[in-house]
Amino acid sequence: MSQNLQINTLNLQLSRYPQAASSDLRAWNAADELLxxxxxxxDEAPATILLLNDEFGALACALMAHYRFAKSNIxxxxxxxxxxxxxxxxxxxxQLNSDQRLTILASTSAMPKADLVLMRLPKSLNYLEQQLIGLQASLSAESQFACGAMLKGLPKSVFGLFEKHIGNVSTxxxxxxxxxxxGHYTGVQSTSPYPKRWQIADYQWQLNDHANVFCFGKLDIGTRFMLENLxxxxxxxxxxxxxGNGLLGLRALSLYPRATVSFCDESLMALASAKNNINLNLPEQLERCSFNHDNALQHQADQSADLVLCNPPFHQQNTISSHIAQQMFKDAKRCLRSGGKLIVVANRHLGYHPLLKSYFGGYKLLASNNKFVILSSTKR
Known part of the structure; x- marks a missing residue:
């Protein structure tokens, strides 16, 4: 469902993606409105504008719709x-034509020189730090830099990161x-600690994680439990x-020597991390792997898999929601062949049992501890 964002002469119809899963949620918040x-x-339109972390395109649409920015490169x-x-x-x-004024960059790309930087504060402080360090090549003393943040997601450590990597900050x-x-750039230069090298001794894995990967630089306890119970x-x-950083798929390559493994995530840095980690530990197995930037399994083929492994997130951007898990389970059923299995690890309190029963007709409890359950559902 689209909703109306109106500020002064600006009037936009905006919706989240996917629409059906989030019809009651707006595609912007008060931080976007302030930006x-x-x-x-x-006072005047900058020649070059860089947008970072524009969650649902509200900022890009605002710039594209504003006549003052008709000659700005975005x-x-x-x-x-x-x-x-x-x-x-x-x-x-x-009805906004992006034409040649709007250039889409990957999160792993270098940032261009910019007269104006508009940022939505990312949830991950590691990712914020990586972006602030990247901006040192983009900003000059004359550049303007504004970052929009909700107060509930604005820890004091954010100000320390701005001061360390940009120079000065005001609000x-x-x-x-x-x-x-x-942010007022003062010419400071930092050495980036990203991506980070680390290891998991239990599996003799050497790992290399990008800044925005889930559970950056450490083994998530739910993932550990699932690794032990595949x-x-x-x-x-x-x-x-x-x-995420591909640990379940990495283990699958060893356990199932005849299998191809498809790594799917909506984060580009997650996929880059997963590829890094396969290359570090099982480089000879890369030909058995594919890496797919996707919303759940939206663009994956029907009846194409025997086994789906999933540690589902329970938030989209900064909004807690169960719709991502629902989409994952629904897509997994479509992509599984008859007799194929979906294996899910989840916190006990999330209660995914009814969802699995509604999509698959039932589930089995494979393992449990005081925090997690591992559930298995078979496509009939």
């Missing part, structure tokens, strides 16, 4: 497949539980769904 008001009050950088799809969806809904007054942070079998096609 739109900020650009509306600029660079849009995001790690998220969902954000990219939402951007395309909302540009089309508002706007709070409005609707949001505020802007203004099913036995002669599987030929395995999907690591929401792969």
């Amino acid at each position: 739109v008001e900020f650009i509306d009050n600029l 660079y849009w950088l995001s790690d998220s497949f969902v954000a990219r799809q939402a951007l395309t969806q909302n540009l089309q809904a508002n 706007s007054l709070a409005k609707k539980k949001a505020r802007l942070l203004f 099913p036995q079998g002669e599987f030929e096609s395995v999907i690591d769904l929401g792969c």
Whole structure:
């Protein structure tokens, strides 16, 4: 469902992606509104604008719709497949032609020189630090830099990162539980610690994680529990769904020597991390792997897998929601062949049992401890 964002002369119809799963949630928040008001009050239009972490394309649409920015070159950088799809969806809904003014960049790309940087504060402090270090090559003393943040997601450590990697930071007054942070670049130069090398001694794995990967630089306890309880079998096609840094798929390559393994995630940095980690530990097995930037398994073929492994997230961007797990389970059923299995690890309190029963007709408890359960459902 699209909703109306109206600020001064700006009037946009915006929706989240995917629409059906989030019809009651807006595609922007008060931090976006503050950024739109900020650009509306600029004295002159910058020649080059860099947008970072524009969650559902609201900022890009605002710039594209504003006549003052008709000659500005706009660079849009995001790690998220969902954000990219939402951007395309909302540009089309508002009949905004991106033509040659809007350039989409991958999160692993270098940042261009910019007269104005507009950022939505990312949830991950590691990713924020990586982006601030990357911006040192983009900013000059004359550049303007505004970052929109909701107060509930603005820890004091953010200000320390700005001061360390940008130089100076000031803030706007709070409005609707949001505020802007203004970065004033002073020429500081930092050495990036990303990606990070680390290891898991239990499996003799050497790992190399990008900044925005889930459970960066450490082994998630749910993933550890699932690694210890993967099913036995002669599987030929395995999907690591929401792969993160690829540990489940990495283990699958060893356990199922005949299987191809598809790593799927909506984060580009997750896929880059997964590929790094296969290359470090099982480089001879890369030909058995594919890496797919996707929303769950939206673009994966029907009846193409024997086994889907999943440690589902329970939030989209900064919003807690069960719809991602629902989409993952629904897509897994479509992609599984008859007799194929979905294996899920989850916190006990999340209660995925009814969902699995509704999609698959039932489930089995494979393992449990005081925090997690591992559930198995078979496609009939």
